[in-house]
Amino acid sequence: MEDLYPSRVYDKPKIIKRKDPVLFSDPEKLNEGPLNQQQLHFYEKNGFLLLDHFFSLDEVNEIKKELDRVWDENKHNHSQEVIREPNSDEIRSIFDVHRKNELFHRLSQDPRITDRIEQILGSKIYVHQFRINYKPGFKGKEFYWHSDFETWHVEDGMPRMRAISCSILLTDNHSYNGPLMLIPGSHRYFVSCVGKTPKDHFKASLKKQEFGVPDNESLSWMTEQFGITTATAPAGSLLLFECNIMHGSNGNITPLPRSNVFFVYNSVENTLVQPFSGQSPRPDFLANRRVQTHAMQS
Amino acid sequence: MEDLYPSRVYDKPKIIKRKDPVLFSDPEKLNEGPLNQQQLHFYEKNGFLLLDHFFSLDEVNEIKKELDRVWDENKHNHSQEVIREPNSDEIRSIFDVHRKNELFHRLSQDPRITDRIEQILGSKIYVHQFRINYKPGFKGKEFYWHSDFETWHVEDGMPRMRAISCSILLTDNHSYNGPLMLIPGSHRYFVSCVGKTPKDHFKASLKKQEFGVPDNESLSWMTEQFGITTATAPAGSLLLFECNIMHGSNGNITPLPRSNVFFVYNSVENTLVQPFSGQSPRPDFLANRRVQTHAMQS
Numbered sequence: 001m002e003d004l005y006p007s008r009v010y011d012k013p014k015i016i017k018r019k020d021p022v023l024f025s026d027p028e029k030l031n032e033g034p035l036n037q038q039q040l041h042f043y044e045k046n047g048f049l050l051l052d053h054f055f056s057l058d059e060v061n062e063i064k065k066e067l068d069r070v071w072d073e074n075k076h077n078h079s080q081e082v083i084r085e086p087n088s089d090e091i092r093s094i095f096d097v098h099r100k101n102e103l104f105h106r107l108s109q110d111p112r113i114t115d116r117i118e119q120i121l122g123s124k125i126y127v128h129q130f131r132i133n134y135k136p137g138f139k140g141k142e143f144y145w146h147s148d149f150e151t152w153h154v155e156d157g158m159p160r161m162r163a164i165s166c167s168i169l170l171t172d173n174h175s176y177n178g179p180l181m182l183i184p185g186s187h188r189y190f191v192s193c194v195g196k197t198p199k200d201h202f203k204a205s206l207k208k209q210e211f212g213v214p215d216n217e218s219l220s221w222m223t224e225q226f227g228i229t230t231a232t233a234p235a236g237s238l239l240l241f242e243c244n245i246m247h248g249s250n251g252n253i254t255p256l257p258r259s260n261v262f263f264v265y266n267s268v269e270n271t272l273v274q275p276f277s278g279q280s281p282r283p284d285f286l287a288n289r290r291v292q293t294h295a296m297q298s
Numbered sequence: 299m300e301d302l303y304p305s306r307v308y309d310k311p312k313i314i315k316r317k318d319p320v321l322f323s324d325p326e327k328l329n330e331g332p333l334n335q336q337q338l339h340f341y342e343k344n345g346f347l348l349l350d351h352f353f354s355l356d357e358v359n360e361i362k363k364e365l366d367r368v369w370d371e372n373k374h375n376h377s378q379e380v381i382r383e384p385n386s387d388e389i390r391s392i393f394d395v396h397r398k399n400e401l402f403h404r405l406s407q408d409p410r411i412t413d414r415i416e417q418i419l420g421s422k423i424y425v426h427q428f429r430i431n432y433k434p435g436f437k438g439k440e441f442y443w444h445s446d447f448e449t450w451h452v453e454d455g456m457p458r459m460r461a462i463s464c465s466i467l468l469t470d471n472h473s474y475n476g477p478l479m480l481i482p483g484s485h486r487y488f489v490s491c492v493g494k495t496p497k498d499h500f501k502a503s504l505k506k507q508e509f510g511v512p513d514n515e516s517l518s519w520m521t522e523q524f525g526i527t528t529a530t531a532p533a534g535s536l537l538l539f540e541c542n543i544m545h546g547s548n549g550n551i552t553p554l555p556r557s558n559v560f561f562v563y564n565s566v567e568n569t570l571v572q573p574f575s576g577q578s579p580r581p582d583f584l585a586n587r588r589v590q591t592h593a594m595q596s
Contacts, residue, residue, distance in 0.1 A: 137514075137518075138514055138517070142549050142551050144551055145551060174526070175473035175474070175528060176473070176479050176526050176528050176548065178548065181474050181551075181552070216435075216436055216553065219436070219553050220435075220553040223552065223553045223554065228472070228474050228552055230473060230474050248551050249551075250474065250476065250548045250549050250550065250551055250552075251440050251548050251549040252548065253440050253442055253443060253479075253546050253547075253548055254479070254521065254526055254548075255514065255517050255518040255521045256521065
């Protein structure tokens with residue numbers, strides 16, 4: 001399959017224009033909702049959509065309680081789905097919980113979310129990745145700028161930009177406790193990164209990125225063009241963001257932790273092929289390869 | 299001299315109520331300006347005051363140009379006034395430039411600033427410390443929570459809370475490029491920190507704090523009581539903040555650097571005595587000991 005978005009192959013960074021639409025449904029289907037025209041237009045232009053108070057406070061509390069429980073349960077679990085902080089034993093993320101946990105499974109199938117995603121992606125969808133995150137207060141570390149799609153394309157073999165990430169905010173995201181920063185509009189450009197991917201580097205990369213890192217010049221250009229938006233919103237809000245939008249977050253020295261549920265939907269017409277790096281695919285908990293309808297499509 | 303604010307002496311952290319006023323002038327003098335009643339009230343209550351567009355754009359550009367020049371000039375200067383980043387050779391701060399540089403000397407004596415400081419501190423004042431700071435984009439590191447007074451008291455022998463820090467913002471401070479965070483109202487409480495101060499540790503402490511670090515419980519209490527404010531303002535703004543206010547800043551992964559001129563005025567009635575740690579005083583570029591009118595006062 002042709003590599004429309006080559007990365008980690010050239011000597012120099014390169015900015016490539018997006019070759020995929022952002023809204024995939026035909027106008028009629030788009031008109032049906034549940035997202036309205038204004039929301040769709042905002043998403044198409046900016047590459048993200050923040051829906052305040054999407055979940056009720058009761059729902060948030062229920063999810064938070066379950067997150068705490070799962071956190072406790074995994075304290076001594078050293079399997080690879082449990083990612084810890086770079087310099088401590090503290091858990092940072094737990095992947096794949098929707099396969100083992102009823103509440104998180106239900107969340108991943110919540111029609112309030114999936115209907116909106118299908119409206120944008122114009123097809124049936126499936127869960128590509130699912131994790132719960134906790135960024136502690138006082139010492140939460142930064143997460144450097146990246147496009148998720150760059151990694152999913154190169155390391156997992158996601159062919160096209162036809163996936164959406166969802167983040168359910170479980171704590172208030174202030175400007176000062178390390179909220180997600182997005183470069184609105186950057187989803188329309190693909191930054192081809194420099195540097196080959198070493199084998200099996202994903203274990204380290206989940207703690208600290210070293211490959212697929214965009215260069216300073218491209219980031220400066222994007223920031224000058226589009227500015228930076230911080231996803232500040234109250235607990236219970238839902239953030240949808242396009243798989244190729246440039247995003248990252250600063251550290252968090254405030255006492256206020258941040259936790260969220262993060263999951264990615266991919267179109268069933270965009271299932272994974274062999275990684276474009278030519279290397280072996282990453283494990284299934286990072287990139288769901290069980291859905292294989294891609295062959296049917298082409 | 300009695301130690302009104304003991305720190306780094308107890309086994310456990312402790313919160314002590316402030317024993318000094320915040321506004322030192324009598325009402326008549328306060329009424330004379332240049333700060334108006336509303337500004338004075340805000341400062342007394344919150345412990346800081348942000349004066350937007352205090353300097354003109356022309357002035358800012360002149361100062362920035364001089365900062366760049368001084369930066370270049372000191373590239374290979376490895377004297378102790380030049381502080382570098384923890385993990386690189388990049389300069390982070392240069393101290394004491396007002397003694398050698400005409401423009402920065404003039405700034406330190408600017409009556410638009412000194413009149414306001416004297417109005418608050420109710421006496422003649424002198425420069426306790428002066429430095430220029432540069433927080434680079436992409437990799438600017440966090441600066442953890444602290445009260446400046448805690449250090450100046452323990453390590454430099456500043457007896458009372460009667461000093462004010464000034465920061466001239468030379469770049470726009472956004473919420474996302476690591477602006478100063480303040481806990482408004484925290485200047486009315488002194489957090490007595492745990493841990494003895496090792497000898498000559500100041501060289502490391504200018505890069506990364508390890509002593510005089512407030513505990514998590516006190517920080518949580520203060521944040522719950524008072525919240526957090528970020529000093530976001532355009533270039534040219536002047537931030538005044540009380541010597542005991544709790545402040546810090548997160549890292550900065552955005553391409554937008556932050557630079558400022560930072561200096562501290564102390565009351566001539568509050569000059570330095572022997573450090574309350576019982577150790578030798580830190581060098582003069584960190585804490586001006588040349589003004590010695592304190593003996594006259596008592």
